[in-house]
Amino acid sequence: MTLARQLIAERRARLSAERLLILKQAELSLANQKLWLWGFHAVDGWLNFKSF
Incomplete structure (x- = not known):
């Protein structure tokens, strides 16, 4: 393999990595x-539940 081909x-390989x-x-x-979104919805739902 020539040097140019080896470099290419x-x-x-580096680019794909x-x-x-x-x-x-x-x-x-x-x-x-x-x-994060799931956690936000869980907390939001819990707070709505607590406000009843």
Whole structure:
């Protein structure tokens, strides 16, 4: 394998790893938002229940 091809292959591997990392972070962020929203609704519902 020539040096240029090796460099291109390494760059592709690094880019796909970075893309995977970004996707994972986005998934975690979305899960975190859903959890926060669920918690907010749970507290909101509990407060509404207590006000009866």
